[in-house]
Amino acid sequence: MTKVDVLGVGFDNYTQTEFMALFAQRLAQQQGTFVVTANPEIVMAARDDAEFQGYLAQADFITADGIGVVKGAQILGTPLKERVTGFDLFMALLTLANQQHYRVYLIGAQADVIQQAQKRLRADFPNIELVGCRNGYFTDTAAVQADIIAAAPQMVFAGLGAKKQERFLVELKQSLPAAYLMGIGGSFDVFSG
Ligand code: UDP
Numbered sequence: 001m002t003k004v005d006v007l008g009v010g011f012d013n014y015t016q017t018e019f020m021a022l023f024a025q026r027l028a029q030q031q032g033t034f035v036v037t038a039n040p041e042i043v044m045a046a047r048d049d050a051e052f053q054g055y056l057a058q059a060d061f062i063t064a065d066g067i068g069v070v071k072g073a074q075i076l077g078t079p080l081k082e083r084v085t086g087f088d089l090f091m092a093l094l095t096l097a098n099q100q101h102y103r104v105y106l107i108g109a110q111a112d113v114i115q116q117a118q119k120r121l122r123a124d125f126p127n128i129e130l131v132g133c134r135n136g137y138f139t140d141t142a143a144v145q146a147d148i149i150a151a152a153p154q155m156v157f158a159g160l161g162a163k164k165q166e167r168f169l170v171e172l173k174q175s176l177p178a179a180y181l182m183g184i185g186g187s188f189d190v191f192s193g
Contacts, residue, residue, distance in 0.1 A: 004078045006069055008053075009043050012061045016084045019063065020092050023180060027102070027154060030178035034169060035061045037086035037183070040068035042162050055166040058173065063089065086184045090157060090191070093180070097155055098125040105148050107168075108136035108159025109188035116192035136160045145172055155180045159188040 003010045014022070026033045036042075036059040046052040056062065063084035064070050073080040097104050106117060118133045131151040136159060138144050148156060149172070156172065156179055158165040165183030173181060 004073050004080050006064075006072045006076065007043050007047060009038055009046060009056060010062060011038070011064050011069065011073065011080055013080050014061075014063075014084070015081045016088060016092065018081075019061065019084060019089065020096070022061075023093065024096055027096070027100070027180055032173065032177045033060045033180045034058060034173055035063065035089070035180070035182040036166060037063045037065035037084065037089065037185075038069065039066035039162075040072070041066075043069060043072075045162065049163075052163050052166070055163070055170050058170050059166075086182070087187045087190055089182065090184050090187050093155060093157075093182070094121065094125050094128065098127045101127050101129060102154040103129045103131045103152065105132040105151055105153035105156045106130070106159075106188070107132075107134050107144070107148070107156065108165065108184070109186075109192070110137070111135040113188050113192045117188045120191060141168070141171075145175070148172060149175045152176075153179060155182075157182055157184050157187075159184045159186060161185065 002013050004013050046056055064080050065085045067083055070080050070083050114135045131153050158168055160168055169181040
């Protein structure tokens with residue numbers, strides 16, 4: 001069984017290594033992939049939020065980003081293989097992007113944070129083609145999305161906080177049908193520090 005239901009959210013039951021093998025293959029085949037890394041707060045928030053549930057329904061994969069989700073699945077008698085966090089996946093995907101020279105777009109966090117994240121990415125993953133990088137505080141969402149679409153990234157990482165980043169990526173999805181899209185919460189804050 002690959003799907004495990006925890007309080008209405010269907011988690012994909014793969015290890016991080018298994019997820020990465022799938023993502024690498026899908027990227028190579030230009031198969032669009034929208035990934036949500038869901039922690040217990042997201043599971044609880046989605047329970048009485050139909051809008052959020054709609055975004056989760058559009059995810060190609062949902063990972064268990066929190067030990068609470070893994071424990072919950074175990075208690076329900078349908079254990080998940082392991083916790084797969086947004087930050088760990090982000091690092092693994094940057095490693096893959098570096099190997100494959102992928103075009104990457106980063107969006108989210110405060111201006112100084114994303115600036116630092118950009119610096120670190122350039123230093124640690126020099127073969128990534130960084131096609132765009134901007135902070136997560138903007139008002140003209142349509143203009144920001146148009147900029148991302150024009151940059152034609154193969155991967156977009158959005159750190160705008162839960163729900164906001166999922167809404168943003170769902171809106172982007174139709175215009176970037178071959179891209180890997182993932183919300184990463186506060187990962188830029190960690191990566192820049
Ligand atoms: N963030 C953003 N734009 C916003 C709100 C938040 O870029 O309008 C960023 C914030 O700077 C942080 C990240 O989103 O880097 C995660 O924020 P938070 O911890 O509030 O969200 P969570 O992932 O815990 O829901």
